[in-house]
Amino acid sequence: MKKQILTLLSSLAITAAAFAHGDVEIGPNGGRILEFSKNETMHGEVTVKGGKFHIAVLDKAMKPVALADQTLTANGGPTGKAAKLAVEKSGDHFVVPMVKSGEWLIVQFKENAKAKAITARMQYDTAACPKCKGEEWLCVCSAEKKK
Numbered sequence: 001m002k003k004q005i006l007t008l009l010s011s012l013a014i015t016a017a018a019f020a021h022g023d024v025e026i027g028p029n030g031g032r033i034l035e036f037s038k039n040e041t042m043h044g045e046v047t048v049k050g051g052k053f054h055i056a057v058l059d060k061a062m063k064p065v066a067l068a069d070q071t072l073t074a075n076g077g078p079t080g081k082a083a084k085l086a087v088e089k090s091g092d093h094f095v096v097p098m099v100k101s102g103e104w105l106i107v108q109f110k111e112n113a114k115a116k117a118i119t120a121r122m123q124y125d126t127a128a129c130p131k132c133k134g135e136e137w138l139c140v141c142s143a144e145k146k147k
């Protein structure tokens with residue numbers, strides 16, 4: 001019985017690690033891509049400007065989408081302790097307060113008032129990747145390794 005539980009725990013740990021270092025996709029502006037749809041037709045691109053996260057909305061061809069009826073809510077913080085963040089709309093992107101390195105940014109995107117909310121999350125980890133020296137949250141090393 002004990003052995004079964006251990007096996008289960010270790011397989012859960014592997015799944016969690018695979019998720020945390022899942023495919024990092026980099027957008028046309030060098031930011032981190034978040035999925036804003038279930039079928040790759042809408043994306044968010046997170047960049048850092050002036051000490052804040054800027055989140056632009058991109059279509060399936062990674063072209064910028066003008067903001068109209070789209071809404072975004074955000075939570076951020078350490079694992080399991082994310083708190084609501086104040087989101088502003090500025091031009092064609094959302095502006096979200098930054099979280100600390102190692103913390104999570106979790107956003108809910110709605111294309112319009114009737115659309116179903118899509119949740120996307122990323123860990124903002126600014127530690128330097130030993131391989132490419134880039135910040136981990138923008139590093140594609142683990143994604144490339146899998147290919």
Ligand SMILES: [Zn+2]
Nearest residue numbers: 129132139141
């Ligand atoms: Zn790297």
